[in-house]
Amino acid sequence: MTMASQPIIIKKVKKHGHAHHGGAWKIAYADFVTAMMAFFLLMWLISMTTQEQKVGLAEYFSPASLSPATSGAGGMLYGTSLDSSGNKPSTPREAARGFAEPKDGARPTSPSSASEPDYSAIASLRQALQKMPDIAELSRNIVFETTKEGLNVSLVDQDGRSMFRDGSVDPYEHTRRVLEALAPALSRMPNRLSITGYTAAARPGSAQAVEPWNLTAGRALAVREILSGAGVRNDNFASVVGRADTEPVFPDNPYIAPNRRVTITLLNASAPAPSNFLR
Template identity: 70%
Template sequence: MDKPIQPIIIKKVKKAAHAHHGGAWKIAYADFVTAMMAFFLLMWLISMTTQEQKIGLAEYFSPEALSPSTSGAGAVLMGTSLDKSGNKSSSPRDARVIGQEDGTRRATSGRPAAGLQAHLSAAASIRQALQNVPEITELSRNIVIEPTKEGLNISLMDEYGRAMFPENSVQPYDRTRLVLEALAPALRRLPGRLSITGHTAAARPGTVRAVEPWALTAGRALAVREILSGAGLPNDRFSSVAGRADSEPVFPDNPDLPANRRVTITLLNGEPPLPPGVRP
C-alpha cells in the first residue's frame, strides 16, 4: 500500500526593514566641512597678507568711504586734504573721503565768499570735463579735487591695484594720459597759473629703491606738465614744477601707503590787488 504523499512546506522568515533615517545629517555634515575649509582658508590668507594690504582692504569695504548721495563725493569731488593741514591725518580711514560740504568747509574756512565760489565753480568745470570721458570712469577714485589756501588741488593718486604711473617710471599709463588730456581744456578756460608737484611713498623697511625718489617725483611732474602743454596749455600758465620725494605724505602714520604716491596740479589763486601807488 503506497504511503500518502505529504506536501513539502517551506517556511520563509521575513526580516523587518530598518526605519529610514533620511540624509539630512549628511547635508549638515557637508555644510560643516565646507565652512571649516572656508574658515581655514581665510585664516591662511590673513596670515599671508601684509599690514598695508589689510589697511587697504578695510578702507575699501569701509562704509565711510561711500557717499550716501549722488553728488559724486568720493570720486572726482572733494577728498583727502593734500595741503599741510591735511598732512595731520592719522590714518587712511580718518582722511580718505569726506562729503562736499565738510571738505569745502575744512579747506576754505575764513576764505572770502568770492574766492570760495570761484573754487567751487572751477571744481564743477573740472568734474564735468572728466565725466564727459567715459574711458576714465574707473579712475574716479584716483582723482581727488579739493580747495586749499593756495588754490584748487587736482591730485592723481595711486590706489591698491591701480597706479597712475608704472613702477619706477616717469612716463604715465595711457589711462593717466587720458585724464590729463581731459583736464587740459577745462584748465585752459580757468584763470590762474598752475603748479605741479610730484610725490611718492616711503620705501618699506629693508627694501632698496631702484630709482632715486627726488628724481622720480620731479620727472613725473615734468611729464604731467609736458602732457598738459601738448594738450593746449600755454607755457606761461605754469608757475612751478617740482618733486617732493616722500617728504610730504598724505598719511604720515602710514608713509608707505600707495595713496602717498601722487602728482598734484594746483590751480593757484590769483594775485591779490595791490594798494594804489604800490608796484610789484
C-alpha cells in the same frame, strides 16, 4: 407611594477659543536677533582687520571725487591738513562735511574769497572728465580738494590701479587721456598752475629702484608736458617740483599706494597791490 418627579436640568458649557494674537512679535524678535548678529559680526570684523585694510574700506565706501580741506602745504586725498603736529589725514566723511553742493546757482558753503577758484572750476573739470566713457574706473584716482593755496586736482595711485608705470616717469595711457581731457578746461581758467609730484616711502629692508626726488620731479614734468601739448600755455605754469616721500598722505603708513600722487594746483590769484604801493 410614588414620589413626585422633578425635572432634570442638564447644564452645557460652551467653550470659546482664545482670540488670535497675531505673529507680529515673532517678526520683531527675528529682526532684533538679526540686528544683534550683524552688530557682533561687525565688531569681529573690526577687531580682525589691519589699519591698512580699514583705510582701504574707508576709501571704497567714500565719495572720493570731491574732498575739501584746509591744507597749508599741498595736502590732498580726503582733506589732509598741516599744523604744528604734522601732516594728518582726516577721514573721508569728515572731509566731506563743510562743502555743500550749491542749489539754484548758489555758491558752496566752504570758505572762499574772490581770488579763489570757485565751484564753477570744479564743475568744469568734472564735466570734462565725465565725457570719458571709462571715467568710472578712474573716479577713485582723481581727487578734487580746496585748500588755502587754491584748488588741487590730484592723480592718486590706488591698490590695483596706478597712474604711472612702476618706478618710471612714464604715465599710463589712461593717465594721459585724463590730463588731455582736463587741459582745455585748465587753459580757459585765469589761475596759474603748480604741479607737484610725491611718492610713497620704501618699505624697511627694500630699496627704491629710482631716486625718489628724481622720480617725483620727473613725473611732475611729464604731467606739465602733456598739459602743454594739449593746449595749456607755458606761461600758465608757476612751478613744477618733486617732493619725494617727504609729505605722505598717511604718515602712520607712508608705504601704501595713495601716498603716490601728482597734484595740479590752480593757484589763487595774488591780491592786487595797493595803489600807493610804488609811491
